[in-house]
């Protein structure tokens with residue numbers, strides 16, 4: 001069993017059935033992260049006849065302003081989600097600072113819900129790593145999954161101390177920072193992710209399918225100097241531990 005701890009199945013559009021076949025054939029247990037309510041509902045539908053797909057409700061920070069303020073209806077989605085995400089903050093790609101207060105308010109709502117219902121979160125932290133760390137502590141939520149971390153090393157260490165798990169994504173082999181993260185993080189805190197088809201496209205121009213997690217496992221095994229099977233098994237164990 002492989003783990004894709006952060007994917008966006010709605011991004012595959014007309015290639016979705018190919019992606020689902022790949023998930024099935026390679027036994028890739030997949031967290032289908034939502035960008036918003038609509039993408040959650042479609043992920044939930046896909047999970048009906050596919051136990052490898054775990055739908056997760058969240059609203060991406062880039063959608064914080066447009067999702068309105070009627071958040072009460074979200075609670076039922078959060079109760080039924082095994083993991084809450086994608087949620088978080090983006091102070092890097094989103095340059096319009098006027099959006100930041102709305103992002104923070106929405107994230108605090110989700111963290112409050114995560115605490116209330118004992119859920120693990122799947123967090124986007126781009127350019128806001130310090131703020132995320134402070135909010136995790138403020139809400140004392142369960143140790144989350146940090147998706148595609150690219151922030152400062154000292155904050156990474158603090159997140160590690162908090163108990164966070166870190167996904168290793170499609171830029172492994174292309175990013176010096178990601179290689180350094182893999183080398184310094186303990187194996188029992190690592191997960192693999194693809195982040196949908198467009199993440200790999202952003203890295204090297206290739207359309208990314210879920211079986212790219214195998215390439216990531218291979219990359220981790222080289223950096224950690226461990227057999228691929230061991231890395232694959234450990235990542236599965238980490239994922240099981242999170243969902244307990």
Ligand SMILES: [Zn+2]
Pocket residue numbers: 006007008033086195
């Ligand atoms: Zn994502």
